Amino acid sequence: MAPRRAAAAAPFPSAALLLLLPLLLAAASAGLSSYFGTKSRYEEVNPYLVRDPLSLGPTAAASRLPAACAPLQLRAVLRHGTRYPTAGQIRRLGELHARLLRRPAAACPAAAALAGWQMWYEESLDGRLAPQGRRDMESLARRLAARFPALFAARRRLVLASSSKHRCLQSSAAFRRGLGPSLSLGGDEVEVQVNDALMRFFDYCAKFVALVEENDAAMCQVNAFKEGPEMRKVLEKVASALCLPAEELNADLVQVAFLTCSYELAIKNVTSPWCSLFSEEDAKVLEYLNDLKQYWKRGYGYDINSRSSCILFQDIFEHLDEAVEESKSSKPISSPLIVQVGHAETLQPLLALMGFFKDDEPLKANNYIRQMHRKFRSGRIVPYAANLVFVLYHCDHVKTSEEEYQVQMLLNEKPLVFLHSNETVSTYADLRGYYKDILENCHFKEECELPKINVTAIDEL
Numbered sequence: 001m002a003p004r005r006a007a008a009a010a011p012f013p014s015a016a017l018l019l020l021l022p023l024l025l026a027a028a029s030a031g032l033s034s035y036f037g038t039k040s041r042y043e044e045v046n047p048y049l050v051r052d053p054l055s056l057g058p059t060a061a062a063s064r065l066p067a068a069c070a071p072l073q074l075r076a077v078l079r080h081g082t083r084y085p086t087a088g089q090i091r092r093l094g095e096l097h098a099r100l101l102r103r104p105a106a107a108c109p110a111a112a113a114l115a116g117w118q119m120w121y122e123e124s125l126d127g128r129l130a131p132q133g134r135r136d137m138e139s140l141a142r143r144l145a146a147r148f149p150a151l152f153a154a155r156r157r158l159v160l161a162s163s164s165k166h167r168c169l170q171s172s173a174a175f176r177r178g179l180g181p182s183l184s185l186g187g188d189e190v191e192v193q194v195n196d197a198l199m200r201f202f203d204y205c206a207k208f209v210a211l212v213e214e215n216d217a218a219m220c221q222v223n224a225f226k227e228g229p230e231m232r233k234v235l236e237k238v239a240s241a242l243c244l245p246a247e248e249l250n251a252d253l254v255q256v257a258f259l260t261c262s263y264e265l266a267i268k269n270v271t272s273p274w275c276s277l278f279s280e281e282d283a284k285v286l287e288y289l290n291d292l293k294q295y296w297k298r299g300y301g302y303d304i305n306s307r308s309s310c311i312l313f314q315d316i317f318e319h320l321d322e323a324v325e326e327s328k329s330s331k332p333i334s335s336p337l338i339v340q341v342g343h344a345e346t347l348q349p350l351l352a353l354m355g356f357f358k359d360d361e362p363l364k365a366n367n368y369i370r371q372m373h374r375k376f377r378s379g380r381i382v383p384y385a386a387n388l389v390f391v392l393y394h395c396d397h398v399k400t401s402e403e404e405y406q407v408q409m410l411l412n413e414k415p416l417v418f419l420h421s422n423e424t425v426s427t428y429a430d431l432r433g434y435y436k437d438i439l440e441n442c443h444f445k446e447e448c449e450l451p452k453i454n455v456t457a458i459d460e461l
């Protein structure tokens, strides 16, 4: 009885809605995609790539050093390209979708549109690299080679290392393909070296694993925000759009619906009906939820998050030092190109260790409004295929010997402004000096040792 009554009451609005749907969906995707956090497309930070994936963009000329400077070494730390959802996300999506299918769809246009959506994700896709992810990496490789032609010239030596995760190995292979066959991989000709000690340092840091990763209490701000008034409002709106009682939804299911909207855009380049459940205001709330988690698990929330990356930070500077020494004694540079493929979880702590994107106030469950204009926005920092590049230059015709070696850092192909100078180019000595304390006093083994006493309370962190 109930379905028939609803169908009779609704023909006009639902027909109008169907006609409007493509327009509404197009508008939805344009508005929402900048709030996808760690599930953001790389194009979100460099929109000119939508038209031409090989374009070097408007900053290509502006960021160039004087002609008297030649690049000696390039170190790139990359996040893998666009990936499929994890098995857990796919399972939760399957459950939510099945629940919508069981309901009389005609009563509810949004639920009807979602019931018509095909659930095509299988759990076996579990976080693997999507075809778009291969394209992300191939194009990135080609753009980097075009930006630094001397370093990527034929027969230069490339060291390519990767996290052991399938999506990272596949990303490394795609990056390698993008460069073409002319580079040398050195004597051993190993395509990709697996290096979890540097790319997944967090797994090897007992203190981080025990006190953050496996400690529910460490995510108290995230959990509080899930139950807070902003998420409550989004949840009630979504429940009402789906004609479900609010009790049948929770923050995690709402997040899965939003994630699906982001995955469908990143993986298939389509605006799925899942997006129509959310307004731009809702998307901002869900972005904050994602950023809160990154902040407390990978960012400034706890010191150990970033301190655990000092092993990678020091490795970067050891290779820069080595290149400077080799250059000073007129030897060939043994590692002109080092490319390492890891995760958002590799890059975020490293950037925090260096002090980038730090807000005056911590991100908390109760300061959503005050954090509206925060620096810490994961989607801007670590979208898919995010990349942090250190370039060491040797410059001729300089006034002092210090000026002979200069560095530039690029995040997602845009120059980063150094914290010690507010400039985008620094002498190597100044940069090294600014991070002297981390280079000398941060020791992975000691930082990551579990405290002797049994601490599970987070105020001990």
Ligand SMILES: *[C@@H]1O[C@H](CO)[C@@H](O)[C@H](O)[C@H]1NC(C)=O
Residues within 6 Å of the ligand: 269
């Ligand atoms: C993605 O979709 C947009 C809009 O439909 C289109 O302009 C663009 O070419 C597509 N991109 C790819 C890589 O297919």
Ligand SMILES: *[C@@H]1O[C@H](CO)[C@@H](O)[C@H](O)[C@H]1NC(C)=O
Residues within 6 Å of the ligand: 419, 420, 421, 422
């Ligand atoms: C960089 O600029 C900011 C904002 O203009 C200023 O607060 C800061 O002191 C500057 N830092 C340095 C090292 O000049």
Ligand SMILES: *[C@@H]1O[C@H](CO)[C@@H](O)[C@H](O)[C@H]1NC(C)=O
Residues within 6 Å of the ligand: 454, 455, 456
């Ligand atoms: C720490 O204490 C908790 C609860 O008191 C206990 O469950 C846990 O096993 C202890 N951990 C260690 C490493 O002793």
